Each structure stands twice: as structure tokens, then as C-alpha cells.
Amino acid sequence: MTIWRRRSWMAIIAAVFALTFVLAGCGKSDNNQNNGGQPPETQGGQQNEQTETGSNETSGGEEKQYYVVMVTDVGGVNDNSFNQSAWEGLQQFESEYGAKVDYLQSQSDADYVPNLNQFVKNGADLTWGIGFLMGDAVKQVADQNPDAKLAIIDQVVDAPNVASVTFKEHEGSYLVGVVAGLMTKTNKIGFVGGMEIPVIKRFEAGFTAGVKAVNPDANVIINYTGAFDAPDQGKAAAATLYNDGADIIFHAAGATGDGVFNEGIERKKAGGDVWVIGVDKDQSITFGHDITLTSMMKRVDQAVVQVSADLVNGRFQPGLTELGLAENGVGLPENNPNVPEDVLKQVDEYAQKIVSGEIVVPSE
Structure with missing residues (x-):
């Protein structure tokens, strides 16, 4: 397991x-x-309070x-x-x-x-x-x-x-970096960030470390858009990365990442061999398995x-x-139909090493 x-x-x-x-x-x-922002109606027209024991009942039994x-x-x-x-x-x-x-x-x-x-x-x-x-x-x-x-x-x-x-976003990002490093065909991999703040830098640091752990020859190209709510900027950033030869892009950019997926979908339909790695949720549910390689789940x-x-x-x-990984707070989705079993096996081996402390993932 x-x-x-x-x-x-x-x-x-x-x-x-x-x-x-x-x-x-x-x-x-x-x-x-x-x-x-209006509160729900309280029973009996009165505001209910929690008792000292943590019960969900009010002093009146409601x-x-x-x-x-x-x-x-x-x-x-x-x-x-x-x-x-x-x-x-x-x-x-x-x-x-x-x-x-x-x-x-x-x-x-x-x-x-x-x-x-x-x-x-x-x-x-x-x-x-x-x-x-x-x-x-x-x-x-x-x-x-x-x-x-x-x-x-x-x-x-x-x-x-x-x-x-x-x-510990860097721990989960390390694992999707392992996937990208093992599956890239061009040895060029993209990262699209939203704002350049500490939490997003953790995504970047962990992802880059995971790629390099399994594929030292791969080049990770970084592109920050400066926004979490600009799909058009995400699409432009993805286009630049794909044009530079990247075949896999990992985004940590909120709604800006929708544009990354949109660009990837267009290129896929045109015959391009490209992928996107989703973030926070299993984004294959939204964008489909045809373009979503996997996702870095953040629960x-x-x-x-x-x-x-x-x-x-x-x-x-x-x-x-x-x-983090030990608490099941980050990781891959349960189902990864686009990731070969041998790659998933290596992902699991790296995950075990992170949890045990054998590998300490950089956070910046």
C-alpha cells in the first residue's frame, strides 16, 4: 500500500x-x-451556546x-x-x-x-x-x-x-517531480507559479528536487505569473514553456493554472505530446485524464x-x-492511470524515505 x-x-x-x-x-x-454572511436562524429565536463538555446541545436541551x-x-x-x-x-x-x-x-x-x-x-x-x-x-x-x-x-x-x-507542500511536490523526471521525453520540464510567496516557493523547491533526484540531466524552467486569478496569464506562461521544449508542466497557481490546462489541451488536440500536473485537488476530475499526468494533492x-x-x-x-506525507496531508491521487506502475513504485520508495527522514526535502 x-x-x-x-x-x-x-x-x-x-x-x-x-x-x-x-x-x-x-x-x-x-x-x-x-x-x-448572515447567520442561520437559531432554534427558538435565541442564540445557542456550546456547553463546557463540548456537547452540541444547549442548556435548554435543543x-x-x-x-x-x-x-x-x-x-x-x-x-x-x-x-x-x-x-x-x-x-x-x-x-x-x-x-x-x-x-x-x-x-x-x-x-x-x-x-x-x-x-x-x-x-x-x-x-x-x-x-x-x-x-x-x-x-x-x-x-x-x-x-x-x-x-x-x-x-x-x-x-x-x-x-x-x-x-509540507515540498514533500508532495517532490513526488510529482519524481514522476516528471522519469516521464519527460525532452528533459525540459516547466513550473508555473502564481505569486512568488513562501508557500509557492515550497512547491517549486520540492518539485525541482524530485526531478533532479531521478533525472539530473533534466532542466526545470520556472515561470511566475504574479497572480492566482489570471487564467490568461497561465495560458501564456504555458505556451512559452511548451515552445521552449517542455513536455510536462506542473502548476501551483490557483485559478491561473486553469490557463495552463487550457493551453495543454489545445496542444494535445493538435497532436502535441504534452502533459500538465495539477495541484491541490485531483485535477483530472476537472480537466480529464487526456491532459492530466497526475496531481499534487494538498488536503x-x-x-x-x-x-x-x-x-x-x-x-x-x-x-x-x-x-505532510506522514499525516497524509499531501501526496498523489489514489488513481494515476497515466503513470506506469514502475514509476509509481519508485514514487512510493521515495515517499517512504521522506517519511522515515532518510530524505529531507528542501523547502526553499
Whole structure:
């Protein structure tokens, strides 16, 4: 059994709700209309409170409906990547716990604080900020609202009411680098990043190290677009890399990566022998197996589920949680029909060495 298939708490939840994700598809479900940050109606017209024991019942015996929400970064909730994965996690949490969930999309960084405040002021039990760029905003809102509970993905916020979740993206990226290094036919491999920030640099560093570990002769060509919400820029970046001879491109660029896939699909239809490696989710679900070589799964969805569930169960824990290969927080999808078994075997061998500490993957 491969390392990314370990039955950790994240993998177990993922298995139980895999069908839910397939049925949910992309975007927002019909029964989860964004209501502008307004809280759900409380039973009996009163705000319910969690008891000291963590029970879901109020002092009057009524069951509390939790209100857990998220604010996206500029990539938007339908980015086929990071924000969408977080939203799918909240939908899974809603299904399991009967909670009310909602989101607000940020059109620019100026929206972060107002969007977070809107949810906090309207009584959200837990408010998520999705993404590294929201760190300062989450810190500001947390400090101004010490009784509120907040959580953030990909950034560490030092506040007594904030749970921070980060990932070892470099470990999972190393593994898809192994795939690319073993499968390239041109010895030219591309990487398209969004903004050049620490989290994306971890993707780049791990990917490059994985390629070089199995194919020292390969050249990894780096291209940062400076945006997570610009598919046109992603398409242009991919065109440049393919024109330079790259036959495989790995992107870590949010919705900008949609353009990378679009360029790859066009070239594939024209007879080109090119591939794209997806990020955050199994992007073959969106873009198909004809162009998706594999994906670097980053289980943002399961992190959102677990922290939100901890709140319901009275175990909300501020502070940092870091998830890597050992915790099944990153890795390849369960199914990789375009990757030969001998390559997958080598991927698993490298994964075991990373988990054991024999290989320490660079993060920058």
C-alpha cells in the first residue's frame, strides 16, 4: 500500500465522503446559497451556546446548529484548486454535522478584513481565512474580536483564538517531480507559479528536487505569473514553456493554472505530446485524464473538516498544525492511470524515505 494511501484520520474521512465530493462537483450546491454572511436562524429565536463538555446541545436541551464559514482569497471559490477544495471541505462538514456553512469571495486584498468582520459580527462559530495572503487580515480581526474563533490555511497567525494549518507542500511536490523526471521525453520540464510567496516557493523547491533526484540531466524552467486569478496569464506562461521544449508542466497557481490546462489541451488536440500536473485537488476530475499526468494533492478539504469538527466536539485548538506525507496531508491521487506502475513504485520508495527522514526535502 502506497504511503499516500495511509489510513490517517484524513484518509478515513476522505474515503467516507468521496462520493459526496463527486456528486457535489464544482462550485456551490443549490442548497448552500451565499447569504451575504448572515447567520442561520437559531432554534427558538435565541442564540445557542456550546456547553463546557463540548456537547452540541444547549442548556435548554435543543441541538445547536453550528455556523462555520470561509473567506476566499482573490482566486475565488471556483478556482478548481485551493479555495474550491476548502469549500468542498465545508460542504462535507455540513453533511456530517448538520451545520450551516457559507462563504464570501474576495475580489482584492482590500476585501479580506471586511469579509472576515462581516461573518464574525454576524455570529459565526468559526471563520476561516483561506490562504497565505490573508494572514495579516486574520490577525487583525482576531485581535479585535478576542471572543471569536478563526482559522487559517497556509499561514501561521499568533493569536489565542486562531487555529493555523500549514502543509509540507515540498514533500508532495517532490513526488510529482519524481514522476516528471522519469516521464519527460525532452528533459525540459516547466513550473508555473502564481505569486512568488513562501508557500509557492515550497512547491517549486520540492518539485525541482524530485526531478533532479531521478533525472539530473533534466532542466526545470520556472515561470511566475504574479497572480492566482489570471487564467490568461497561465495560458501564456504555458505556451512559452511548451515552445521552449517542455513536455510536462506542473502548476501551483490557483485559478491561473486553469490557463495552463487550457493551453495543454489545445496542444494535445493538435497532436502535441504534452502533459500538465495539477495541484491541490485531483485535477483530472476537472480537466480529464487526456491532459492530466497526475496531481499534487494538498488536503485542504480534510484540514477544514477536521478543525471544524474539533469545534463541534469541544476540541478546538488554537495554534499550529502542520501536515505532510506522514499525516497524509499531501501526496498523489489514489488513481494515476497515466503513470506506469514502475514509476509509481519508485514514487512510493521515495515517499517512504521522506517519511522515515532518510530524505529531507528542501523547502526553499
